[in-house]
Each structure stands twice: as structure tokens, then as C-alpha cells.
Amino acid sequence: MSSLLVTQSLAAQAPQSTGGGTAWLLPLMLVAMVLLLWLPMRRQKKAMAQVKEKQAAMGPGTEVMTNYGLYGTVRSIDRDTNKVVLEIAPGTAVTVHLQTVTTVVEDETVPAAPETEAEPSVIEPDAPGAGSTQVDPLDDDARRDPGQRND
Numbered sequence: 600m601s602s603l604l605v606t607q608s609l610a611a612q613a614p615q616s617t618g619g620g621t622a623w624l625l626p627l628m629l630v631a632m633v634l635l636l637w638l639p640m641r642r643q644k645k646a647m648a649q650v651k652e653k654q655a656a657m658g659p660g661t662e663v664m665t666n667y668g669l670y671g672t673v674r675s676i677d678r679d680t681n682k683v684v685l686e687i688a689p690g691t692a693v694t695v696h697l698q699t700v701t702t703v704v705e706d707e708t709v710p711a712a713p714e715t716e717a718e719p720s721v722i723e724p725d726a727p728g729a730g731s732t733q734v735d736p737l738d739d740d741a742r743r744d745p746g747q748r749n750d
Contacts, residue, residue, distance in 0.1 A: 653703050657683075662704040665695055670704065 657663065661673045663685065671685030674692060681697040 650701050654697060654700065657700065657703060663700050664702040664704055665699045666701045667699065669693070669695070673700075 657673055657676065659673055659675060662670070663673055664670050665685075669685070669687060671687040671693070674684045674686050676683050676697070678697065682694050683697050683700050684692050684694050685700075686692050
């Protein structure tokens with residue numbers, strides 16, 4: 600019986616492992632999950648507030664761009680039916696949904712068309728590197744080589 604008592608006393612003195620070493624992991628994971636859900640929603644809410652602010656400042660005569668890249672000038676806004684009439688060219692008006700008008704163009708960001716077109720280059724027959732045949736720059740068929748067909 601004494602050996603049994605010695606064994607029990609040694610077992611009582613031995614360090615016992617506790618399962619509390621990972622108790623901090625669950626709250627940490629919950630906090631991380633809340634942050635991963637809350638931060639993008641906060642960012643989206645700020646962006647929506649900015650768009651609504653720009654739309655509230657919009658009025659007839661404002662240069663705008665829709666979210667699909669159409670530039671135009673606001674001619675009329677009907678906030679009850681969420682419709683905006685944009686003039687995209689002189690005499691051409693389109694009606695779009697109010698939510699598609701997302702950007703107010705403050706400075707001239709629309710690229711202007713070039714005023715002069717580039718002249719087509721013509722290779723002079725005396726120039727070095729000129730081919731043996733003269734090609735008319737406006738004749739597309741003369742430049743094409745049908746090549747081999749492997750049907």
C-alpha cells in the first residue's frame with residue numbers, strides 16, 4: 600500500500616498541463632473577423648457619401664462623366680425618378696439613371712482631337728531600302744500578301 604501512496608504523491612507533485620494555453624485564440628479570431636467585415640463596409644460607406652455629395656452639388660450646366668465613361672453636360676435632373684438628361688454632343692441628349700453619374704469633371708480631362716492629321720509617308724524610289732515595286736499608300740490590296748493557306 601505504501602507504494603500506492605508514493606505513486607499518488609508523486610503524481611500530485613508533477614506539473615499538470617492546463618488547456619488554457621489557447622484560450623486567447625478565440626477572442627483574437629473574433630476581433631479579426633469583425634475588423635475584416637467592418638473596415639470594408641466603412642470604406643464603402645464613405646465612398647457612397649462622397650458620390651451622393653457630388654450628385655447633390657450637380658445642377659444644369661455641370662460637366663460630368665458617367666461610371667461607364669460617357670462625358671456630357673447636365674441639362675436637367677429629376678431626382679424623384681432618378682433620371683438625368685445629358686447633352687453628349689450639340690443637339691444630342693441622352694437620359695441616364697442618376698446613380699450612373701458619379702464624377703463631376705472639374706478641369707478639362709477630355710482629350711482634345713488632334714488638329715492636323717499625319718501625312719502618310721511615301722518611300723521615294725531613290726531612297727535606300729526602297730523595294731523594287733512602288734506601292735500607292737492608299738491602295739491597301741497591293742500591300743497584302745495572301746500567303747499560303749493550309750485548309
